[in-house]
Amino acid sequence: MRDARPLVDALREPASVESLSGGEWTDLISIARAESLIGSLAHRIIHSKVPERIRMVLQDAVGAHDLARQQALWEADCARRALADYPGRIVLMKGTAYVAANLAAGIGRSIGDLDIMVARDDLPVVESALLEAGWEWVKPDPYDDQYYREHMHELPPLIHRERDRMIDVHHTILPLTAGPTPDAEAILQSAVRLENGLYVMAPADMALHSIAHLFADGDLAGGLRNLWDINHLLRQWSATDTQFWVHLAERARVHGLSDELARALRLASALYATPVDSSLAGRAAVTDALYIRRLLARDGYGRETRKLVRFAFYIRSHWLRMPPLMLARHLWTKWRKGGQRPE
Amino acid sequence: MHHILLKIGPAAFRIASAWRRPLDQLASLYRDYPAPDGGQVDFTVRLEPEKPWRRHIRPSVHIGGDFWLPDAAPLPLTQGLLAAEMGMNLQMALGWRRHLLLHASSVEKDGKALVMTGLSGSGKSTLSAMLAERGWRFMGDEFALLDPASGHIMPFPRLISLKNEAIAAMQKVASSDRFGPQLQGTPKGDIRHLVPPLEAITQMNAPARPALLLFPRFGHAPELRDMGQAEIFVRLTQASTNYVALGEAGFQSLTRFVEQVPARAMDYQSVDQAVELIDSLWSHLP
Numbered sequence: 026m027r028d029a030r031p032l033v034d035a036l037r038e039p040a041s042v043e044s045l046s047g048g049e050w051t052d053l054i055s056i057a058r059a060e061s062l063i064g065s066l067a068h069r070i071i072h073s074k075v076p077e078r079i080r081m082v083l084q085d086a087v088g089a090h091d092l093a094r095q096q097a098l099w100e101a102d103c104a105r106r107a108l109a110d111y112p113g114r115i116v117l118m119k120g121t122a123y124v125a126a127n128l129a130a131g132i133g134r135s136i137g138d139l140d141i142m143v144a145r146d147d148l149p150v151v152e153s154a155l156l157e158a159g160w161e162w163v164k165p166d167p168y169d170d171q172y173y174r175e176h177m178h179e180l181p182p183l184i185h186r187e188r189d190r191m192i193d194v195h196h197t198i199l200p201l202t203a204g205p206t207p208d209a210e211a212i213l214q215s216a217v218r219l220e221n222g223l224y225v226m227a228p229a230d231m232a233l234h235s236i237a238h239l240f241a242d243g244d245l246a247g248g249l250r251n252l253w254d255i256n257h258l259l260r261q262w263s264a265t266d267t268q269f270w271v272h273l274a275e276r277a278r279v280h281g282l283s284d285e286l287a288r289a290l291r292l293a294s295a296l297y298a299t300p301v302d303s304s305l306a307g308r309a310a311v312t313d314a315l316y317i318r319r320l321l322a323r324d325g326y327g328r329e330t331r332k333l334v335r336f337a338f339y340i341r342s343h344w345l346r347m348p349p350l351m352l353a354r355h356l357w358t359k360w361r362k363g364g365q366r367p368e
Numbered sequence: 369m370h371h372i373l374l375k376i377g378p379a380a381f382r383i384a385s386a387w388r389r390p391l392d393q394l395a396s397l398y399r400d401y402p403a404p405d406g407g408q409v410d411f412t413v414r415l416e417p418e419k420p421w422r423r424h425i426r427p428s429v430h431i432g433g434d435f436w437l438p439d440a441a442p443l444p445l446t447q448g449l450l451a452a453e454m455g456m457n458l459q460m461a462l463g464w465r466r467h468l469l470l471h472a473s474s475v476e477k478d479g480k481a482l483v484m485t486g487l488s489g490s491g492k493s494t495l496s497a498m499l500a501e502r503g504w505r506f507m508g509d510e511f512a513l514l515d516p517a518s519g520h521i522m523p524f525p526r527l528i529s530l531k532n533e534a535i536a537a538m539q540k541v542a543s544s545d546r547f548g549p550q551l552q553g554t555p556k557g558d559i560r561h562l563v564p565p566l567e568a569i570t571q572m573n574a575p576a577r578p579a580l581l582l583f584p585r586f587g588h589a590p591e592l593r594d595m596g597q598a599e600i601f602v603r604l605t606q607a608s609t610n611y612v613a614l615g616e617a618g619f620q621s622l623t624r625f626v627e628q629v630p631a632r633a634m635d636y637q638s639v640d641q642a643v644e645l646i647d648s649l650w651s652h653l654p
Binding site: 051078 | 369371380382384404405406407408409410412414416433434435463464465466613615
C-alpha cells in the first residue's frame with residue numbers, strides 16, 4: 026500500500042471495509058495503529074461486517090481505549106485534588122477534555138499525557154502545588170527549562186513519581202514566539218464548567234485549539250488523528266448549534282487563527298468529508314495537496330514514508346514557532362549540546 | 369519489504385523484513401504450522417535496517433512493528449531469526465488482550481496443564497522442552513495464555529528458544545532437522561531454536577485446564593516448598609505483561625487462577641530430578 030489512504034477511506038465510509046481482502050485488512054490495521062487511530066477505527070467500523078479475526082483485533086482496541094479513557098479521567102481527578110486549594114479555573118485540554126465532556130471526539134481516542142491550562146500569572150502557584158503532590162521535572166536541563174519558561178506556551182513537562190504519568194501545564198495554546206497570539210484570557214473566561222469543578226474550553230475555542238495544534242504549531246506528526254478530532258468537533262457542534270460557524274469565524278479572528286481555520290476546514294472536508302461552511306473554508310490553495318501528501322505519508326507496513334516532505338514540515342514547524350534569528354540560536358545551542366532533535 | 373504470515377495458537381502475525389534471510393529461516397522452521405485463515409493477522413512485526421546504509425554494510429536489524437519500544441536495541445543480521453521472535457513477543461506483550469499473558473512455559477497431559485514460571489535461568493524453557501520429549505504435550509515456553517472466560521490455558525507453541533547449556537542437552541534427545549541455526553553472542557548468550565514436536569503444532573488450538581503451577585529453581589538440592597497465595601499472586605502479577613492493561617478482567621482471572629491451582633516452589637539440579645518431583649506431584653493431584 027502506497028499511503029495511508031485506506032485508513033482515511035475506512036473512517037469516512039465504514040461500509041467500504043466490507044470489501045477488503047485479507048492483506049488489505051492487515052495494511053489497514055498497521056496504518057491505524059501507527060497513526061494512533063485504531064481505537065477510533067474500531068468504534069467506527071465495529072458494526073460493519075468484518076472477518077472474525079479482525080473483529081477480535083477491533084475488540085482489543087476498544088478494550089484498550091476504554092482503559093485509556095478511565096486512566097485519563099483518573100489522572101485529571103488526581104490533578105483536581107492536587108489543585109483543590111487553587112481558586113482559578115483549571116481547563117482540561119485535548120483528549121482528556123473530549124472524554125471528560127463526553128464528546129464524540131473522545132470515543133476510542135488514544136490519550137497519553139494530561140494537558141491542562143491555567144492563567145499565566147498563576148503558574149508559580151500551580152507548579153508548586155503539583156510538585157507538592159508528587160509530580161517532578163522530566164527535564165532537569167537548565168537551558169531547556171529556561172527556554173520553556175521564556176518562550177513556550179507551557180511549563181516543562183512534569184511526571185508523577187508513582188503513577189508515571191505526565192502532565193503539561195499550559196497558559197495559552199501556542200508558543201509565545203509563534204505568529205498568531207491567541208487570547209488566553211478569553212479562552213479561560215468562556216470555558217465551560219464540568220460537574221467535578223474542572224473546565225473544558227467552549228466549543229469554538231476547543232476546535233480552534235485543535236486546529237492551532239495541528240497547523241500552527243507542530244510538524245503534522247499524528248496529523249490524521251488531530252484532523253479526525255477536528256472532524257468530530259466540527260460535525261457535532263455545527264449539527265447542534267446553527268450559529269456555530271459564525272461564532273467559530275469570530276473566535277478565529279480573536280485568536281488570529283483565521284487562515285489555519287480555513288485550511289483545517291478544507292482538509293477535513295477533503296479527507297473526512299466533514300460538512301463545513303464553504304465561505305469560511307475559502308478557495309483551495311496549491312499547498313493543500315502538499316499537506317495531504319504529508320498527512321498520508323505512511324505505507325501499508327505502518328512505516329513513515331516521504332522523508333523529504335516530512336523533513337520540510339519539520340523545518341516549517343520550527344520556522345512557525347520562532348523568528349529566524351532565535352531559531353538559529355536555539356538549534357545551535359541544541360546542536361552543541363549534542364542532544365536529540367530540538368523541541 | 370518481503371513478508372510472510374504465521375499462525376501460532378490463537379494469534380497470527382505478518383513478519384515483514386528488509387532482508388530475505390530471516391524470513392527463509394522462519395518459513396523453514398514454521399513449515400508445519402497452518403497458514404492464517406483468510407490472510408488476516410493480529411500484528412505486523414518489522415525487521416528494518418537501523419539506518420538506511422545498515423541494510424548492506426554491517427547489517428543491523430531494528431525490531432519494529434505495530435507495537436514497539438523506543439529503546440529496543442538492534443541486533444546483527446545473523447540474529448535476524450531471534451529479532452523476528454522477539455518482535456512477536458513484543459506484539460503479544462504490548463498488544464494482546466484476549467488472554468492474561470504469563471511469562472511461563474506450559475505442558476499438558478490428560479487434558480491438564482502444568483505451568484512453570486520463574487526468572488530467566490530457572491529452567492522453565494528447558495523443562496518444558498524436555499517434558500515434551502517424554503510424553504507431555506508442549507504448549508509454549510515463553511507465554512502461557514490464561515483465558516479470562518474459561519480459566520483455561522491456551523497453547524502458544526512457538527519455536528522453543530534454547531539457551532547455552534540447554535542446546536547440547538536437547539541435541540541429545542531431538543532430531544537435528546528440528547533445530548534452527550546456532551546464534552552466537554546474543555544478548556542472552558548462545559541461542560538455538562527448536563521446532564516443537566508435531567503434536568504441539570497439530571493440537572495448538574486445544575486449551576487445557578491448569579492443574580499445577582511450579583516455580584522451578586535450578587542449581588539447588590531437590591526440594592518442594594509450599595508458597596502463600598499472596599506471594600504467588602504478587603509473583604504472577606510481575607510475571608504478567610498485560611495484567612494492568614486488562615484491568616478488572618486481569619484481576620479476576622489471576623485471583624481465580626491462584627485460588628484454584630495448587631502451586632509449589634521446586635529446587636532441582638538435573639532434569640531427571642525435576643521430572644521425578646513433577647511426576648510425584650502429578651500423581652497426587654485431585
